[in-house]
Amino acid sequence: MDRRLERILPRVQKPARYTGGEYNQIIKNKSDIDVRIAFCFPDTYEIGMSNLGMRILYGVFNDMPGVWCERAFAPWGDMADEMRRAGIPLYALESGDPIGYFDMIAFSIGYEMAFTSVLDMLDMAGVPLRSDEREGLSPLVCAGGTACYNIEPIAEFIDLCFIGEGEELDVEVVELYRKAKREGWTKTEFLRQACRIQGVYVPRFYDIEYNGDGTVKSITAREGAPDKVLKRVVEDFSGAYFPEHPIVPSTEIVHDRVSLELFRGCIRGCRFCQAGFIYRPVRPRGADRLIEQGISSLKNTGYEEVTLSSLSTSDYRPLSGLCDGLLEWCEPNNVSLSLPSLRADNFSIDLMHKVQRVRKSGLTFAPEAGTQRLRDAINKNVREEDLLNSCRIAFEGGWSGLKLYFMLGLPTETDEDVRGIADMALNVLRTWKAYASNKNRGARITVSTSFFVPKAHTPFQWEAQIPIDEYRRRVRILKESITAKAITYNWHEPETSYIEAVLSRGDRRLSKVIETVWRRGGRLDAWSDYFSFERWMDAFSECGIDPDFYAARERGRDEIFPWSMIASGVSDSFMWREREMAYTGELSPDCRAKCTGCGANRLLKGGRCDD
Amino acid sequence: MIKYRIKFIKEGKAAYISHLDLMRTMHRVFIRAGVRVRHSEGFNPHPKMVFAMPLSVGAESECELMDFELDNETDTSVLPQKLTAVMPEGITVTECYAAEEKFKEISWLRVYGRFEYDGGGAADKSAALKSFFDLPQIVIHRKTKRGAADSDIKPSVREIAFEACDAYTVSVSAVIAAGDRPLNPELLVSALEQLALELKPDFAKFRRIAMYKTDENGALFEFK
Numbered sequence: 001m002d003r004r005l006e007r008i009l010p011r012v013q014k015p016a017r018y019t020g021g022e023y024n025q026i027i028k029n030k031s032d033i034d035v036r037i038a039f040c041f042p043d044t045y046e047i048g049m050s051n052l053g054m055r056i057l058y059g060v061f062n063d064m065p066g067v068w069c070e071r072a073f074a075p076w077g078d079m080a081d082e083m084r085r086a087g088i089p090l091y092a093l094e095s096g097d098p099i100g101y102f103d104m105i106a107f108s109i110g111y112e113m114a115f116t117s118v119l120d121m122l123d124m125a126g127v128p129l130r131s132d133e134r135e136g137l138s139p140l141v142c143a144g145g146t147a148c149y150n151i152e153p154i155a156e157f158i159d160l161c162f163i164g165e166g167e168e169l170d171v172e173v174v175e176l177y178r179k180a181k182r183e184g185w186t187k188t189e190f191l192r193q194a195c196r197i198q199g200v201y202v203p204r205f206y207d208i209e210y211n212g213d214g215t216v217k218s219i220t221a222r223e224g225a226p227d228k229v230l231k232r233v234v235e236d237f238s239g240a241y242f243p244e245h246p247i248v249p250s251t252e253i254v255h256d257r258v259s260l261e262l263f264r265g266c267i268r269g270c271r272f273c274q275a276g277f278i279y280r281p282v283r284p285r286g287a288d289r290l291i292e293q294g295i296s297s298l299k300n301t302g303y304e305e306v307t308l309s310s311l312s313t314s315d316y317r318p319l320s321g322l323c324d325g326l327l328e329w330c331e332p333n334n335v336s337l338s339l340p341s342l343r344a345d346n347f348s349i350d351l352m353h354k355v356q357r358v359r360k361s362g363l364t365f366a367p368e369a370g371t372q373r374l375r376d377a378i379n380k381n382v383r384e385e386d387l388l389n390s391c392r393i394a395f396e397g398g399w400s401g402l403k404l405y406f407m408l409g410l411p412t413e414t415d416e417d418v419r420g421i422a423d424m425a426l427n428v429l430r431t432w433k434a435y436a437s438n439k440n441r442g443a444r445i446t447v448s449t450s451f452f453v454p455k456a457h458t459p460f461q462w463e464a465q466i467p468i469d470e471y472r473r474r475v476r477i478l479k480e481s482i483t484a485k486a487i488t489y490n491w492h493e494p495e496t497s498y499i500e501a502v503l504s505r506g507d508r509r510l511s512k513v514i515e516t517v518w519r520r521g522g523r524l525d526a527w528s529d530y531f532s533f534e535r536w537m538d539a540f541s542e543c544g545i546d547p548d549f550y551a552a553r554e555r556g557r558d559e560i561f562p563w564s565m566i567a568s569g570v571s572d573s574f575m576w577r578e579r580e581m582a583y584t585g586e587l588s589p590d591c592r593a594k595c596t597g598c599g600a601n602r603l604l605k606g607g608r609c610d611d
Numbered sequence: 612m613i614k615y616r617i618k619f620i621k622e623g624k625a626a627y628i629s630h631l632d633l634m635r636t637m638h639r640v641f642i643r644a645g646v647r648v649r650h651s652e653g654f655n656p657h658p659k660m661v662f663a664m665p666l667s668v669g670a671e672s673e674c675e676l677m678d679f680e681l682d683n684e685t686d687t688s689v690l691p692q693k694l695t696a697v698m699p700e701g702i703t704v705t706e707c708y709a710a711e712e713k714f715k716e717i718s719w720l721r722v723y724g725r726f727e728y729d730g731g732g733a734a735d736k737s738a739a740l741k742s743f744f745d746l747p748q749i750v751i752h753r754k755t756k757r758g759a760a761d762s763d764i765k766p767s768v769r770e771i772a773f774e775a776c777d778a779y780t781v782s783v784s785a786v787i788a789a790g791d792r793p794l795n796p797e798l799l800v801s802a803l804e805q806l807a808l809e810l811k812p813d814f815a816k817f818r819r820i821a822m823y824k825t826d827e828n829g830a831l832f833e834f835k
Binding site: 001006007009010014015016018019020021022023025248250251252299300301302303304333334 | 623624625627628629632635636638639640641642643650656668669697698699700701814816
């Protein structure tokens with residue numbers, strides 16, 4: 001170990017985050033390697049190591065002969081300061097080598113608030129920030145993850161983006177890189193070839209022109225890059241790579257368990273939900289395969305918990321059989337099974353008994369809105385009676401705690417909708433009073449509200465976010481409407497969501513804002529410990545940019561979005577139709593009830609989803 | 612029910628695994644190795660594993676001990692290799708045997724320390740360190756759970772020797788108390804900081820070498 005590091009580590013919090021050496025990490029012999037990849041997660045170790053996508057791609061890359069993929073995370077402030085003071089550049093956990101010398105620096109960016117950390121990690125690595133300042137083929141700075149569906153605010157810092165799922169796409173790009181390195185191509189030659197691979201977006205090959213009013217006038221692709229970059233999906237998801245030997249961190253992380261991915265995509269089509277559109281079409285994994293993968297991962301890790309992950313777990317058709325198959329192994333081995341993100345409408349007694357057989361975890365429902373009218377507008381097909389029925393089952397079964405998640409500021413929301421949240425929570429409490437099998441412990445009902453952020457690639461991409469003061473007013477209405485002591489109300493502070501709203505529909509002109517925020521110390525902005533609203537607002541005014549232009553402005557139907565060169569496979573006309581239906585309060589059926597013709601099925605050969 | 616004990620080395624990257632994380636890690640290691648440790652009864656069963664003495668984060672050891680219970684007798688000869696194969700980097704199980712002696716009998720520890728002086732002059736420092744620790748009393752101010760107090764650490768240092776390895780490094784070999792009036796080796800550095808600042812190393816790292824018990828005459832025997 002680096003002697004300088006040895007001196008620093010005893011002084012920082014949770015030093016095991018910075019050493020590597022965990023069980024199942026992959027060490028390769030450098031002399032066998034021709035492409036070295038630093039997989040960078042622009043958040044802490046605990047968050048990054050909990051990310052299933054990272055675990056999948058770590059395995060996919062390292063399964064390639066001659067390729068060694070290592071990990072790097074954003075150090076917490078104390079460690080970042082110590083490293084800068086000691087002149088230690090950002091290093092990869094496996095080898096301890098500085099990542100600035102790697103062939104590829106690949107970021108996984110899941111949300112916009114990580115943008116400043118991307119810059120900070122590049123700087124800590126000693127790599128020039130802007131793509132045009134990096135002349136050589138290496139290090140090639142890449143990005144993937146859902147934030148890449150609108151990467152424009154940091155497009156000037158990134159050489160290449162992976163749009164969509166990486167299992168196959170990333171391998172093709174790495175193989176091309178290997179060829180480029182062997183044959184001595186220039187960076188431009190490489191990027192010119194790379195952008196011909198479906199799913200590759202090379203920001204520098206797109207010229208953006210703006211209108212006098214600040215909106216985008218035109219986007220022009222150059223160098224043979226496609227006008228629209230169509231996302232990649234793994235067609236055979238059931239057969240796709242799954243990490244059966246995941247790294248077991250030696251220190252506690254956020255999701256410290258085996259995570260099984262039941263399916264990609266979602267049949268629901270909630271109009272606010274970006275994931276619900278960009279992960280289409282729905283592709284399940286077979287239950288037998290999941291059981292095998294689950295047991296094998298549990299044996300290989302020693303984890304005592306397995307969780308089922310997807311956008312809507314109760315929509316997995318063979319869920320019951322899957323749970324039975326897993327429990328058959330889990331119960332005698334003291335392993336618990338947990339089910340996150342259950343929908344309130346089809347929560348069954350059967351399922352409840354299954355999850356509680358080993359260990360009883362908390363229950364969370366997300367009705368998102370307080371009245372049926374607004375739930376219809378956002379296409380959240382949950383009825384209050386279904387929710388109350390699910391609650392009754394849960395309370396009868398011995399649960400006494402329940403969390404309910406809502407959003408404030410959804411399009412068309414009125415004060416009546418806000419008060420509806422309080423009414424709904426009260427009805428849940430009444431249900432507890434009427435049906436709870438165990439009243440000794442008292443009811444613990446928690447209502448949480450977040451501030452709605454309109455996202456790109458959703459039917460609400462044209463919407464204005466409500467002003468911060470208006471969000472606060474609605475919080476006050478709700479707070480005053482909740483009177484029962486057994487109901488706790490938590491609300492998110494709105495400042496971060498406002499910045500998120502700016503960035504999530506931002507364009508390239510924001511790059512100077514992000515750089516300014518970073519230069520003034522901004523990093524790990526998803527953490528309240530580090531986020532400074534003032535720093536962001538100062539940066540906007542210094543750069544002469546009005547953040548409300550991005551957050552609080554309703555777009556016209558024909559406006560060219562900054563992310564218009566990225567195609568999720570869901571058609572623009574479908575998005576607009578869904579937006580109009582929100583205003584008329586019309587529901588769209590889920591994909592199983594009736595195909596709504598979103599267009600994502602064309603991403604699969606044969607054009608059939610959810611087989 | 613049989614109680615077994617493993618002896619293991621914790622070094623390198625593993626030195627930064629905290630005590631709490633080590634317990635979690637060991638639990639998973641046994642599951643990976645397919646060794647079913649007995650669990651406690653009750654609402655929230657946990658594996659019956661007990662460590663001899665917690666080790667500070669950053670310190671290494673070649674004599675850590677941990678007890679665990681199994682339902683049935685097992686072939687202990689294969690366990691060190693089997694467990695080591697599924698350990699994180701830096702932990703090596705060296706022995707496994709039925710636990711007989713009680714952890715509370717551990718009274719002294721041998722520790723090795725590396726004191727680094729960035730300004731050099733290790734030979735002189737080494738001699739001065741020897742004189743310092745030869746003093747009849749070394750009273751330092753320490754913070755304990757019960758509040759701050761002055762105490763003499765000298766009775767907790769049974770032996771201590773220094774040797775300059777090169778111009779910048781002094782090696783320390785000491786036998787310090789583990790039972791009554793236990794001494795965290797870091798306090799050797801605190802003593803220098805408080806009473807002989809010029810001898811305080813710029814960096815110090817410790818490694819546990821052995822755990823001892825004593826007989827009625829006070830002679831040291833290795834704890835098994």
